[in-house]
Amino acid sequence: MPFDWNYTLSQLWNISFWKACLVVIELSLVVWLAGTIFGFILALAKQSKNRFIAKFTSTYIWFFRSLPLLVLLVFTYNLPQIYPSTSTFLASPFIAGAIAMFLNESAFIAEIHRSGLSSIPKGQIEAGKALGIRYVGIQKLIVIPQALRVAMPSLSNEFVTIVKLTSLVSVISLTEILLVGQRLYTQNFLVMETMLAVAFYYILIVTVFGWVLTWFERKLDVSLRQPGLLSADSPLNNMQYTTQAEPIPSKKNPLHRGEYALETHQVCKSYGDHQVIKGIDLKIKWGEVVCIIGPSGSGKTTFIRTLNGLEELTSGKVSLLDQPFLSSEINLKDNQNYQKNIIHVGMVFQSFNLFPHKTILENVTLAPNYHQKSDALINKITALTMLEKVGMKQHANKYPHQLSGGQQQRVAIARALAMKPSVILFDEPTSALDPELVGEVLKVIEDLAKEGMTMIIVTHEMDFALQVSNRVVFMENGHVVVDESPAQIIQSDNLRLQQFMGLNANQTQG
Numbered sequence: 001m002p003f004d005w006n007y008t009l010s011q012l013w014n015i016s017f018w019k020a021c022l023v024v025i026e027l028s029l030v031v032w033l034a035g036t037i038f039g040f041i042l043a044l045a046k047q048s049k050n051r052f053i054a055k056f057t058s059t060y061i062w063f064f065r066s067l068p069l070l071v072l073l074v075f076t077y078n079l080p081q082i083y084p085s086t087s088t089f090l091a092s093p094f095i096a097g098a099i100a101m102f103l104n105e106s107a108f109i110a111e112i113h114r115s116g117l118s119s120i121p122k123g124q125i126e127a128g129k130a131l132g133i134r135y136v137g138i139q140k141l142i143v144i145p146q147a148l149r150v151a152m153p154s155l156s157n158e159f160v161t162i163v164k165l166t167s168l169v170s171v172i173s174l175t176e177i178l179l180v181g182q183r184l185y186t187q188n189f190l191v192m193e194t195m196l197a198v199a200f201y202y203i204l205i206v207t208v209f210g211w212v213l214t215w216f217e218r219k220l221d222v223s224l225r226q227p228g229l230l231s232a233d234s235p236l237n238n239m240q241y242t243t244q245a246e247p248i249p250s251k252k253n254p255l256h257r258g259e260y261a262l263e264t265h266q267v268c269k270s271y272g273d274h275q276v277i278k279g280i281d282l283k284i285k286w287g288e289v290v291c292i293i294g295p296s297g298s299g300k301t302t303f304i305r306t307l308n309g310l311e312e313l314t315s316g317k318v319s320l321l322d323q324p325f326l327s328s329e330i331n332l333k334d335n336q337n338y339q340k341n342i343i344h345v346g347m348v349f350q351s352f353n354l355f356p357h358k359t360i361l362e363n364v365t366l367a368p369n370y371h372q373k374s375d376a377l378i379n380k381i382t383a384l385t386m387l388e389k390v391g392m393k394q395h396a397n398k399y400p401h402q403l404s405g406g407q408q409q410r411v412a413i414a415r416a417l418a419m420k421p422s423v424i425l426f427d428e429p430t431s432a433l434d435p436e437l438v439g440e441v442l443k444v445i446e447d448l449a450k451e452g453m454t455m456i457i458v459t460h461e462m463d464f465a466l467q468v469s470n471r472v473v474f475m476e477n478g479h480v481v482v483d484e485s486p487a488q489i490i491q492s493d494n495l496r497l498q499q500f501m502g503l504n505a506n507q508t509q510g
Contacts, residue, residue, distance in 0.1 A: 007190055012197065021204075025205060028162045032105070038106045043116075046110065062107075065108060076103075109158060127353035130345075132342040146356070149222075153217060160210065167202075222399050264283075265318070266317070275478060277299050290456050292456065304458050306318070345424075348426045348429050358399075361384070367418065368418050382418055383418050389417070390411070390444050405437055406438075413448075425455075426455060429445065431460060462501060472485070474494075
């Protein structure tokens with residue numbers, strides 16, 4: 001029996017097939033969109049610190065990934081036989097099919113999202129926390145946009161899978177493409193010709209939506225964006241700084257209460273049985289620059305991270321602005337003083353931790369806009385002023401991937417300054433930079449010191465520490481061994497300090 005090409009071509013204009021296409025598209029989009037949203041919730045829940053939530057979610061994902069979709073479809077559609085009350089909505093093949101596919105696909109999509117979430121560096125989340133952004137804000141502004149970009153190729157592929165799986169819904173009599181084809185070839189026995197037409201419609205849907213999703217992927221990919229420097233006539237270039245956007249908190253600032261900007265009281269930090277910080281007492285005066293030096297493993301970074309809650313205290317307290325700030329006795333989530341005052345502590349990280357999906361200007365305005373420091377225009381002006389202060393205003397429209405390490409670190413400093421903090425913490429700000437880029441970052445920090453910014457700096461740059469600081473703190477084995485002025489440090493008779501300073505001087509010369 002010869003192949004009937006005329007019949008096959010005639011099916012391309014068959015109104016029943018085109019109506020079935022709309023059903024497939026509608027069903028696929030509903031399942032994909034709902035599954036994407038719910039799958040993300042499942043992925044977050046699976047990573048929850050609450051064991052019950054994590055275990056329940058893991059069980060849900062395991063069960064629905066293991067259950068064949070065909071079985072789930074039949075069971076869902078026939079559920080009214082067991083629970084008649086469900087017949088009001090499950091009697092519809094479309095609704096029953098959508099629910100069954102949603103339950104099935106959300107389990108697979110959850111794993112796609114989990115891979116996306118796992119790809120986001122921990123430093124991105126820590127940068128959000130250091131800016132005082134709450135959990136929901138971090139997810140909305142920082143994590144989800146990046147995780148979605150990472151997961152998008154797999155999500156696009158899952159949409160194709162969903163389109164093809166809609167053919168299984170024919171078992172519960174939903175009039176989709178395959179069911180239309182089956183009805184036709186049972187009447188005319190032209191099986192191959194009809195199935196070729198069925199294949200055409202599925203390929204058409206997958207191809208068209210494949211193009212759309214590929215376009216969307218490219219829109220999300222910031223690495224493909226290459227904005228240049230601000231032009232001379234750019235509106236951003238012509239924005240002027242106003243008195244409403246003060247860059248550095250003045251010494252008359254009402255927040256400057258008491259003698260000390262920040263104090264630690266017997267701060268300890270342990271990881272299991274290993275005690276890293278062993279009862280540190282430190283007082284930082286307003287406008288003072290304190291550099292913390294010491295060998296690797298001495299606890300410098302861990303200590304500075306306890307000052308803004310990135311590491312929870314094992315014991316001890318931290319006071320900020322002459323009032324309680326952190327305590328080992330109060331969980332961070334329940335600590336109202338911490339939630340209120342974290343915005344007064346800026347943080348510059350060793351590895352920059354800029355948000356790669358946002359422009360330089362968006363990086364700097366993110367936290368001020370989130371906290372509603374001022375209206376959006378004033379926050380933008382302040383951000384541009386901070387970028388100009390660190391020599392990065394002309395790069396405001398660029399993305400982090402377009403900048404050198406030194407430029408990224410200067411932007412990170414501007415991001416911290418835009419919140420007008422009372423204290424800025426620097427965690428080895430030059431250790432991730434090439435030697436020729438170190439100077440430009442140290443110059444910015446030195447200028448801030450001259451302006452009276454209160455700063456605590458963990459650094460390996462001995463010459464810089466002695467030059468810029470009011471006090472140098474030498475740490476070893478979780479203790480403060482020496483806490484003196486630079487002049488006293490140079491003349492100190494502490495043998496361990498002399499050995500450390502001499503070793504670093506030889507390394508610098510070498």
